[in-house]
Amino acid sequence: MVQQEERYKGKGLRRCKLCGNSRGMIRAHKLYICRRCFREVAKELGFVKYG
Ligand SMILES: [Zn+2]
Structure with missing residues (x-):
């Protein structure tokens, strides 16, 4: 299902929405945020610490 998200975003337009x-984009969980923001968001969402 991630491919659909990419198509919507387009090529090279993947940016951290925060x-x-x-740089260091993460599209896991359909979040589309960078690693830096992911660590903060992960805390709130209860994800396992990344990296
Ligand atoms: Zn970010």
Whole structure:
């Protein structure tokens, strides 16, 4: 189902929806955020600590 999300976003338009950074992007869980933001979001969502 992730491919559908990519198609919607388009090529090279994947950015962190929190800080806008395109580096270290994570699209797991359909979050589309960077690693940095993911760590903070993961806390709230209860995900296992990443990295
Ligand atoms: Zn971010």
